[in-house]
Every structure is written in C-alpha cells, then in structure tokens.
Amino acid sequence: MAQTVITRFPPSPTGFLHIGGVRTALFNYLFTAHNGGVMYLRFEDTDKERSKKEFEDDIVAGLAWLGIPYTLADNPRQSERLSVYQPYVARLIKEGHAYEAEESENTPGKKVVRFKNPNSSITFHDAIRGSVTFDTTELGDFVIARNTDEPLYHLAVVIDDHDMGVTHIIRGEDHVSNTQRQILIQEALGFVRPEYAHIPLILAPDKSKLSKRHGALSINEYRAQGFIAEALLNYLALLGWNPGTNQELYTLEELAKEFTLDRVHKAGAVFDIHKLLWFNHEHLKKLSDTEYATRLGEFAKKDVDPRVLPLLKARAQTLAEAATALTEEFGFLGDISYDPALLLQGGKLQAESTSNHLRAVAGLLEHLPDESFTAEQLKDILWPYATDQGRGAVLWPLRVALSGKEKSPDPFVIAALLGKTEALLRIARAAKNL
RNA sequence: GGCCCUAUCGUCUAACGGUUAGGACAGAAGCUUCUCAAGCUUUAAAUCCGGGUUCGAUUCCCGGUAGGGUCACCA
Secondary structure, eight states: OOOOOEEEEOOOSSSOOBHHHHHHHHHHHHHHHHTTOEEEEEEOOOOTTTOOHHHHHHHHHHHHHHTOOOEEEEEEEGGGOHHHHHHHHHHHHHTTSEEEESOOSSSTTOOEEEEOOOOOEEEEEETTTEEEEEEGGGGOSOEEEEETTEEOHHHHHHHHHHHTTOOEEEEEGGGHHHHHHHHHHHHHHTOOOOEEEEEOOEEOTTSSBOOGGGSOOBHHHHHHTTOOHHHHHHHHHTSSBOOSSSOOOOOHHHHHHHOOGGGBOSSOEEOOHHHHHHHHHHHHHHSOHHHHHHHHHTTOSSOOOGGGHHHHHHHOSSHHHHHHHHHTTTGGGSOOOOOGGGGGTTTTSOHHHHHHHHHHHHHHHHTSOGGGOSHHHHHHHHHHHHHHHOHHHHHHHHHHHHHOSSSOSOHHHHHHHHOHHHHHHHHHHHHHHO
16 A cells, blocks of 8 residues: 655745745645645744744745645744754764764854765655766765754755655755755665655746746735736646646646646746736636626725626736726726717817717617617617718717727627616717717 | 756647647737727747667767756755
C-alpha cells in the first residue's frame, strides 16, 4: 500500500503572496489533491528581521480568496519551534557532523554552527528533471545555524519536513542547488529522503525572473484589478503544465483530477497578461448572474441592475472594467444628461431632419404593446425605417437620445431595458431639445 | 566566472522516431455594424546551430550557442 502523500507550502513571510508563490502552492495542492494527500502550510520565519505578521496574514487571506485548501501545520512558525531544533544541533555537533566556529560576521566573538562537509557527490532524483548530480565540495563547511539555538533555513527546513513526514517537496527551480545542502543534512541526521520536484520559474517578458519592476506581482493587485480566482488558478496551472489535450478552460477540481508531475515542463514560462485577461473573461462568462453581481458589487459604487448583467458579462474582461462600463457605457439606466449637440453627431446631422426622425420613431413605437417592447421586436419595427432614411441619420440620434452617451450598446437593447414609457419620454425630450 | 538546469510560432503549448508540425492568446484581414465592445470567418507565424545514431529525427547521443537558476550568519 502506497504511503500517504504529504506536501507542504512553506513561504517565508517576508513579502505579500505573489504570483510565483501562488503557482507553487497551486502545484502542491493539485498534486496532493490528485493523490488524496495532505498539504501543510507553515511559515519559514527564521529571518526575524524580515518576517512580519502582516505578510503572514496576507498569505493566509490570499490562499483563502483563491480557494486553495491546506492544513495549517502544528506550530506553523519556525520561530516558535526553536526547542525542536536545538537537540538536533546538539546531536550534529556531538556526532561530529557540525562544529561551532569563531567567525561570526556581525558579532565578533559569537560562534556560528557550521556543517562538516563530507565533500561527497550527491545524486538525487527529481520528478520533473530526472537525475541531478552535484559535487558538494565547492559548498565548503556551510553555516547551518546562527548559534546553537537559532537554526538557519537549510537546517530548519530539513527538520520540519522530517517532522511533518513530508513525502514530496515541490518547489521552485531556484531551490535545486539548495537540495544538495539539505540532503547532506538529512543524511547526517539519518532522515529518509523525500521525493523532489523542482518546477520551472515564471518569467517576465524579457525572460528574466519575474520581479516587482515588471509590474503587478502581489495577487492582491490582480484582485484589485478585477481578476477572479478561477481565472488566475486556471492560467497559472497551465503555465508550465498541461494535460496534453487542447482543453484550456478548467475548474480547480478538473485540474486536480488531471494533474501529474511528469507533465510539468522543465523550462521557465513567460507570464502573459493578455492570456490571463482572456482566461478571466472566459471564467467571468461562466459565472451565474447572481454570482457575477455579487463579485461586481465589490467594485461598483452603486447597485448593479440585474438587467445589464448579461451585457456586461459579454464585454468586460475584468470586474474593474465592468464597474467602469456600468457608469460609462451602461450609465443610461439612471438619469442622463448630455449636450444636445451630441444628437447631431457633432454637427454631421441636420437638426430639423433629426428631430423629424425622432418623432417618426416615437410614432412607430407608440402603439406597440408593453410586452412587445423587446430588443428583437424593436429592431424589426425600426430597421426598415432606418434603412430607408439612412441608418446613421436615424439610429445615432435615437441611441444618443436613449443613452446620452457617445458610446453605448445599440438603441434597441437600451430601449427594451428602459421600457416603453421611459424610452418614449427620452425620445420626446431629445426631439424637443433640437 | 564555477556548478546546475533549459531550448517548437511574438507568448503559453501539443507531438513521447514516420503528422501537410496541431491548438490557444496576441497580430493582420474580412463579415456584422448608428457608436463602443463582443461575436463569427479567414490568414500570417516555430522545431537555436553543427555533427552523429537511424531507412527516417522536433523527438535519442555529443559539441557549440543562447537563456535561466544558484553560489549569504535570506529563504
């Protein structure tokens, strides 16, 4: 019987949750869910100066918003597990695998703990890269603890992974060369070696490692821009992995069902905001009107009229864009005010004929029963007249009369949304203003 | 620079020795059209280079080249 899969997502709380971190957490989650295992969240905060509670909270909030499930480890902070590490440091020193050295950089006289490098060759198996070999000699006797009480990253991570029974370490490619140090420590401590999987990095358009200077990195920023979790997760999952089919749209559950490490790429992938935008629009379109309205509510200043929801969904790629459209192109549901000159398309149309067209349109609509006031029927009735008189000459002023905007959905849709009474009122007012 | 890793359209990628090298995003053109979007159709675009192995290489091997990662008392 196969051993239970145990993975972990161990960010250091020294910054906000960013795109790269999310992708690492996501791959860990997908692998874990696919195999029915457990993924622990813990915080690597041995760097007391840089670690902040604020970042820890941001990471937790971010994972919650994204909907990536995890199990919080017992005593999740390394800073609170010092007593766990101390015996190991003592043992390493006692057994000759480490020693105290008089060469503290910051505080003269203080002793750091160095690992006694056996200068061996380490070969480990990587689920994505296959066999990787290092000659550890060049590492020298590297420092594993600030002093006998305060471990550094390499020591702490090895002990934590062992204590938690981690079976698979899935992390960024930037950790491959760290693996040799960690394996050396594992062997000195007699721990079993977990399976490693180093996933490719996410790159900026210039192929360098993605960083702040390349724009938004924190997922909070993407959230504020109106991206939704479903799209972010779907896009990120397909950066460096794919199931081998042409399918691109996935739910988290579907991804977990398909995900395997052997289909993860070896090369880094460039982050493309345009494709993310496309995924966002696709996932936005899949939302129910109710759900869409709820999410849009976080961005819109006023209540979202359910009638415009389908129209908004069809055109906006982000919730922020939808919120803007709500007050701009879709602002016609509330009171409108506009310069009457707009009715004449900036002077291209004649006031008299335009006024006549508006009255004629009103005449055509007057006797239409309320229940026939739909976009389709309105178009059927007005189209022949508009075609006969010149569509631009009839439809432009009609649309402006109804929307008050230079840009908006077509007049039939607007009139239907406004209803017969309001539509006729606006047309009459426009005709009068000319 | 040492060590490690990587290499298919501009970008994300499919192909696991035999395909007209496929799809998606972005681009271009067209359709639609009163405006702005959306939508639909069409189209251009790639196996880094050089050697091998093989009847046959995108695919396997070697060498270049290019790119990335890493060389802390950070993680």
